[in-house]
Amino acid sequence: MSPEGTEEMTDSFLSIKNIRKTYGSVIAVEDVTLDIAKGEFLTFLGPSGSGKSTTLFAIAGFEAPTSGEVILDGQALLDIPSHKRNIGMVFQRYTLFPHLTVGENVAFPLRVRRKSASEIKSKVAEMLELVQLQDMADRLPSQMSGGQQQRVALARALAYDPPVLLMDEPLSALDKKLREEIQTQIRRIHKETGVTILYVTHDQEEALRLSDRIALFNQGRIEQVGTGHDLYFNPATRFVAGFIGNSNFLEVEAQGARDGRAKAVFPDGTQMDGVPLHTDGAGNEGSVLMVRPEAIRLETAASQGAGLPIRIFDTTFLGDAIQVDGRTSWGQTVTVRAPLSAGGAQGAGPGDTVNLQWNAEESHLFSNG
Amino acid sequence: MLLTFKTMGALRWVLVGLSVIVAIFLLVPVIFIVALSFGSSQWLAFPPPGWTLRWYQELLADPRWLASMLTSAKIAALTTICAVTLGLLTSFALVRGNFRGRETLRAAFLTPMILPVVVIGVALYAFFLRIGLNGTLTGFVIAHTILALPFAIIPISNALEAFDKSIEDAAIVCGASPWEARLRVTLPGIRHGLFAGAIFSFLLSWDEVVVAIFMASPTLQTLPVRIWGSLRQDLSPVIAAASALLVLLTICLMIVAALVQKGRQK
Numbered sequence: 001m002s003p004e005g006t007e008e009m010t011d012s013f014l015s016i017k018n019i020r021k022t023y024g025s026v027i028a029v030e031d032v033t034l035d036i037a038k039g040e041f042l043t044f045l046g047p048s049g050s051g052k053s054t055t056l057f058a059i060a061g062f063e064a065p066t067s068g069e070v071i072l073d074g075q076a077l078l079d080i081p082s083h084k085r086n087i088g089m090v091f092q093r094y095t096l097f098p099h100l101t102v103g104e105n106v107a108f109p110l111r112v113r114r115k116s117a118s119e120i121k122s123k124v125a126e127m128l129e130l131v132q133l134q135d136m137a138d139r140l141p142s143q144m145s146g147g148q149q150q151r152v153a154l155a156r157a158l159a160y161d162p163p164v165l166l167m168d169e170p171l172s173a174l175d176k177k178l179r180e181e182i183q184t185q186i187r188r189i190h191k192e193t194g195v196t197i198l199y200v201t202h203d204q205e206e207a208l209r210l211s212d213r214i215a216l217f218n219q220g221r222i223e224q225v226g227t228g229h230d231l232y233f234n235p236a237t238r239f240v241a242g243f244i245g246n247s248n249f250l251e252v253e254a255q256g257a258r259d260g261r262a263k264a265v266f267p268d269g270t271q272m273d274g275v276p277l278h279t280d281g282a283g284n285e286g287s288v289l290m291v292r293p294e295a296i297r298l299e300t301a302a303s304q305g306a307g308l309p310i311r312i313f314d315t316t317f318l319g320d321a322i323q324v325d326g327r328t329s330w331g332q333t334v335t336v337r338a339p340l341s342a343g344g345a346q347g348a349g350p351g352d353t354v355n356l357q358w359n360a361e362e363s364h365l366f367s368n369g
Numbered sequence: 370m371l372l373t374f375k376t377m378g379a380l381r382w383v384l385v386g387l388s389v390i391v392a393i394f395l396l397v398p399v400i401f402i403v404a405l406s407f408g409s410s411q412w413l414a415f416p417p418p419g420w421t422l423r424w425y426q427e428l429l430a431d432p433r434w435l436a437s438m439l440t441s442a443k444i445a446a447l448t449t450i451c452a453v454t455l456g457l458l459t460s461f462a463l464v465r466g467n468f469r470g471r472e473t474l475r476a477a478f479l480t481p482m483i484l485p486v487v488v489i490g491v492a493l494y495a496f497f498l499r500i501g502l503n504g505t506l507t508g509f510v511i512a513h514t515i516l517a518l519p520f521a522i523i524p525i526s527n528a529l530e531a532f533d534k535s536i537e538d539a540a541i542v543c544g545a546s547p548w549e550a551r552l553r554v555t556l557p558g559i560r561h562g563l564f565a566g567a568i569f570s571f572l573l574s575w576d577e578v579v580v581a582i583f584m585a586s587p588t589l590q591t592l593p594v595r596i597w598g599s600l601r602q603d604l605s606p607v608i609a610a611a612s613a614l615l616v617l618l619t620i621c622l623m624i625v626a627a628l629v630q631k632g633r634q635k
Contacts, residue, residue, distance in 0.1 A: 060542060083541045083550075095539035099557040108553075109543035153539070160544065 013038035013196055014059075014164055019068035021054050028054045029065070030220035036198065041190050043199045045207040046217030047243075052200045055217075056166050059198065060089050073163060088157035088165040088195070092172055094149045096141035102128070102152050103137035109160045127155035130189060147178045151185065158193060167199045171206070183209055204244055208232075216240055236278060238366035241290045248296075248334050250308075252289045254365050262365055264289050267330040270308045274360045279367060291363040293337040298324065298348065299355040307355025310334050312348055326354070399616055406609035413606055424610040434595065434611060441591040444506065445574040448513040452570035453563060455514065456521030463522070464529045482519040489516065490583040497584075504586030512584050513574040520573055521566035528562025529555075561629060568626045572619060 012035030021029040029051040036042050044052035057063040059070055061082030070077040077085060096105050106127050110120045128134045131151040141149055150170050157165055167186075171179045187210060190197055201207055207214050208228040215225045216239075224236040228244075235241035242249070254262040254277060262277045266289075275289065299307050310326030324336040336356065348354050374381055401415070406424055408417025428434050463475050481489060493512050494503065502508030532555060540550035556563070578593040585594045592615055599608050 062538060081546075083544050083546050085542075086544070087542060089539070089542040091535045091539060093533055093535045095533065095536045097536060097540065097554050097558070099560070108540070108545075112544040112549065156539075156543065 012036060013040075013073060014198075015071040016055065016059070017069045017071070019055055019058055019065045019070070021051070021058065021063060021065045027220050029058075032068070032217075032220075032222055034215055034222060034225065036196060039194045039196055041197045041199065041210060041212045043201060043207040043211040043214045044217055045201060045204060045214050045243075048202055050217035051220040052215075052217040053168055056168055056198060056200050059164075060087060060166055061085055086160065086162055088160070088162035090150065090153045090157050090165070090167045090170040092169040094141070094146065094153070094173075096149050096152055096156075098141055100140075101137065102133065102139050102141070102144070105141070105152055106156045106159050109156060113160060123159055127159050128152075130158070130192065131155045131185065147174050147182055150174070150182065154186070154189065158189070158195065161195075163196060165195050165197045167197060169200055169202070172201075172203075179206070180209075186210060208244075216243060218243075233362075234276075235290070235364060238278075238288065238290065241364060241366065246293050246335065246337075247290050248293060250289045250291070250328070250332055250334070251330070252287060252365070254287060264363075264365060266308060266328070268309070268328065272360055272363070275363050275365050276361070277365045288366050289363055290366060291358055293323070293335045294321075294339075295358045295362040296334075296336045296338070297357045298336060298338055299357055300348070307357045308334075309353055309355050311353050312350050315349055324348070324354075402609050403613045403616065405606060406613040408606065408609075411606070413604065413609065424606040427605075428607050428610045428614075431607070433590075434592075434607070437590050437592045437595040438614075440589060441575060441593070444509050444513060444591060445571045447506075447510045448517050448574040449567050449570045451510060451514040452517035452521040453525070453567050456518060456525045456566050456570075457563065459518070459522050460526035460529050464526050465534070478522055479519045481516050486516070486577075486579040490580040493580065494583040503584065504589055506589065509581070509584045509589065509591075512580050513577060516577060516580060517570035517573045520569035524565035524569065525559065525562045528559035528565075532558045564629055565626060568622050572622055576615060576619065 014036040016032055016034040016036075019029055019032045021027075032051065032055050034042075044056060046052045054063055058065045058068075059077065061077075061080070065078065072085075072087075096102075097108065100108065103124050106124045107120050110123055115123070124137070125134065128137055131154055133148060133151055133155070136144065136148065136152075141152070144152070153170070171182055174182065183206060199207075199210060211228065213225060213227055214231055216223045216231060218239050223243075224231055224240045226234075231240055231244050235244065238249070241247050250266065252264040252266050254275075255265055256263050257277055260277055261274045264272045264275045266272075272289075308328065310328050312324055312326040314325040316323040316325075318337070321337050321339050324338065326334050326336070328334060334356065374384075377384065404417065405413050405415065407420050407422070408414070409419035409421040409423070410417055459478055463471060463478070489512075493508075493515070497503045497508050497512075502511065536558065537550050537555050540554040541547060545553060576593055577591075578597055581591050581594045582597065585591065590598070592611060596608050596611050596615075599605065599611075
């Protein structure tokens with residue numbers, strides 16, 4: 001794999017190619033390939049240990065991948081030492097230099113680059129204004145809250161106009177309210193600066209709120225890359241369907257696969273035609289049906305025709321909606337989240353039998369392996 | 370239930386009494402020697418029949434005492450520099466290094482603290498005799514650096530352990546070379562540890578007498594060695610004056626160390 005042999009034209013700004021990282025026999029990153037466009041906000045989402053941070057650290061230069069390459073704006077990155085990559089990074093932990101004031105912290109990368117005093121002064125002021133902390137230039141990090149410290153860290157990481165900004169779970173130590181407040185700021189700063197951002201998080205809500213696209217990591221691989229909408233409504237794998245949002249997974253048999261669709265036959269004989277079928281690479285046909293709780297309609301058992309009958313064992317009032325938990329005739333539990341305004345079998349309570357209906361388009365068939 | 374001072378009732382006065390006794394026990398020798406240094410008696414009689422500064426005048430007029438003080442200060446200063454430099458490098462290896470036998474190595478570096486000082490003195494004397502370092506400033510500094518090293522390594526490696534390596538990584542991502550990052554970010558970050566290591570090293574060398582007796586020559590004597598020698602030859606109150614000065618500098622350094630510690634906690 002020669003770093004120089006990649007002359008092909010591509011509109012991707014940052015290219016991650018076949019990154020693999022192993023520690024002895026432990027595989028941290030199996031094989032990650034990803035193209036990121038200039039100015040994009042892309043999030044690495046996934047459970048802990050899925051390889052998202054390791055991939056980010058490889059781009060930053062703190063981890064040398066076992067194999068693979070990273071191309072930034074046409075230049076191979078992995079041979080360049082970390083401090084010469086000109087990449088910005090905000091860490092999970094508070095990493096402001098404790099002996100320097102806020103202003104000196106933001107000035108640090110500029111001092112290292114031997115910028116003139118006047119240039120440093122105006123840039124520091126500009127950056128502190130960007131993160132709305134212009135009055136705090138003379139404070140020490142120990143005199144600031146966690147949220148403020150991370151905003152200063154963001155200002156420091158952007159002070160030298162890096163082409164790419166890496167963020168490794170920067171808000172995970174903050175409480176929920178503060179986190180949402182800073183997420184809004186990060187969105188604004190992304191819009192104002194146009195910097196390309198790679199953001200790591202295990203919080204799907206954060207990923208959905210911030211990103212243009214999400215790369216969902218699982219066991220050292222990317223399961224799916226797409227917008228939040230794509231991942232939610234068109235999950236490529238069962239893992240994606242289970243990780244993003246809430247899902248019901250029901251045992252079925254897929255029959256007559258054709259044009260990416262199949263007929264789902266439930267153990268009790270209920271059938272549903274034209275359900276989108278996803279094969280997980282292995283080629284075996286789907287045998288589990290996924291449907292979101294809010295995609296399901298409740299109909300009274302008496303009402304004629306189709307529907308999967310369940311027996312309700314619990315209902316919960318949620319304000320704008322009602323959550324109904326029931327059990328199929330073969331014993332699987334199903335959760336339904338029905339808006340209060342919807343008609344149908346709204347009034348049904350524990351012990352009642354109701355029929356579940358949904359558009360085939362809104363459910364998916366996956367292999368059960 | 371937790372035993373606190375407030376809930377102890379009458380027992381607390383017993384505790385106060387005990388503490389006072391222990392404090393007196395610890396302080397009396399020091400107070401005694403300081404009092405004697407101002408006493409007018411030739412024979413170190415206590416209580417002193419009168420008060421005088423004569424012994425301090427004699428001390429400061431005697432070139433041999435002055436030379437010893439200078440020697441002590443010089444050796445202590447050089448020992449401090451060597452111990453802190455080596456302690457810093459060692460701490461980086463022990464804290465950041467990832468190699469087999471790291472814990473064993475850490476224990477090995479702390480042995481000078483555990484071994485009987487006499488044993489180290491004899492060993493160094495025998496070795497230095499062979500390579501001609503006995504009675505030299507170099508030999509003295511090497512010997513005291515060996516003794517001081519654990520006292521430098523402990524506070525410095527503790528500080529380094531507490532310093533988040535992500536902060537150094539952040540400096541590197543910001544564009545600082547690894548060495549620049551350590552120099553401009555990590556060192557200031559662990560400065561309280563370096564300072565504590567420096568004070569401990571200085572004090573160790575300043576009042577060390579056992580190894581110093583082995584290392585000393587008639588022309589190269591530290592203050593504790595001269596005090597020891599004078600004690601056996603002429604029991605003069607000048608010794609008390611010299612001891613008082615030794616104690617004074619030690620107390621000053623301890624106060625500075627305490628102030629630094631307090632400033633850090635704020």
